[in-house]
């Protein structure tokens with residue numbers, strides 16, 4: 446039997462970041478992950494090899510600040526693409542808007558990072574803390590909570606008692622289901638196809654997104670000048686058709702959908718498909734159990750904000766836990782967990798609403814709506830104040846930020 450302060454279920458970006466934030470505050474942490482440990486021998490930042498870019502995320506400035514504070518940013522940046530421009534347009538219309546880092550006096554608008562590289566660097570950083578113990582390749586056989594502690598039993602017979610359990614176990618969270626935390630969800634009726642492509646023309650560190658009537662297609666620049674990651678979200682029947690095409694036919698369909706903005710393109714990876722569902726837990730905490738990141742909410746990837754949102758959850762929760770710890774108070778005190786829930790729910794809700802407005806707005810087909818959309822984009826493109834507001838939201842530097850994220854050095 447092991448006594449610890451906090452147990453974290455899930456070793457994705459959220460769970461590992463949470464572990465690191467708590468470890469730095471001298472708390473005793475146990476992290477439990479059902480999958481394999483991130484490789485420490487093949488960390489691109491250390492071997493000099495490029496990451497695989499099988500799954501990537503566009504991280505914003507707020508996430509960059511957090512990862513900087515955690516000491517992994519320089520290494521992550523070495524394998525990331527810092528994009529300086531963004532172009533968004535609507536197919537078959539005159540609607541178009543562009544953003545540039547130079548216009549905002551910034552070094553970049555965001556960073557395309559490899560998801561596994563993020564995990565590897567976080568896990569590698571965790572190695573220096575003897576107050577963190579990680580269990581990989583294990584399943585949970587029991588989760589029970591009492592008045593003073595939470596008990597987690599693993600299938601390797603390990604028994605872990607802690608003051609607080611954090612569910613960071615992703616969209617199908619076992620913790621959320623086991624605790625019967627109610628979930629609101631709806632199917633976006635979109636499937637996202639993710640792949641890596643080579644383009645004929647250089648991407649020039651520009652992130653591009655074209656809104657087709659069947660859904661958005663994003664072309665995200667990677668560090669090599671002709672390499673991009675795509676996230677092509679389409680109505681599910683259309684996505685199944687695209688997945689069934691052979692590589693040549695898919696390349697042609699992709700080139701046509703992107704309006705050949707980067708010339709003819711060629712797949713250089715397998716295609717992966719992800720069904721997209723909006724999920725929002727209406728309660729994020731019960732007793733000594735609390736949810737973070739995708740376990741609490743998941744959104745459409747069209748604005749690339751899911752991981753950013755999750756990282757801010759863990760920074761906020763770790764800050765409040767730290768305050769309890771300093772004061773010698775219960776690490777699972779209900780007022781503190783409710784404060785966290787109120788704080789982060791507000792951010793998650795506004796993101797869910799924005800994603801829904803974008804998705805509905807851009808897939809609505811009537812001609813008048815199309816005209817208004819086009820006119821709206823062109824008008825927004827010409828209004829510096831409005832563009833600045835839109836940009837500030839995308840950079841993640843608006844709203845009630847956790848203290849650590851406000852630090853830029």
Ligand SMILES: Cc1cc2nc3c(=O)[nH]c(=O)nc-3n(C[C@H](O)[C@H](O)[C@H](O)COP(=O)(O)OP(=O)(O)OC[C@H]3O[C@@H](n4cnc5c(N)ncnc54)[C@H](O)[C@@H]3O)c2cc1C
Pocket residue numbers: 454455456457458459460477478479480501502503504583584585613614615616618619620637639676719737738739740746748749750751752753754755
């Ligand atoms: C197509 C697509 C594109 C995206 N692009 C972006 C983007 O550009 N920018 C962005 O910010 N976000 C993006 N996202 C969202 C982002 O990928 C997620 O928000 C983020 O990865 C969630 O991290 P997490 O740690 O909460 O969950 P996960 O990464 O899912 O990690 C959860 C972990 O918990 C483990 N686990 C699950 N169940 C158990 C259990 N019972 N016991 C133990 N462990 C368990 C899993 O094995 C996993 O390792 C995108 C999402 C999709 C689908």
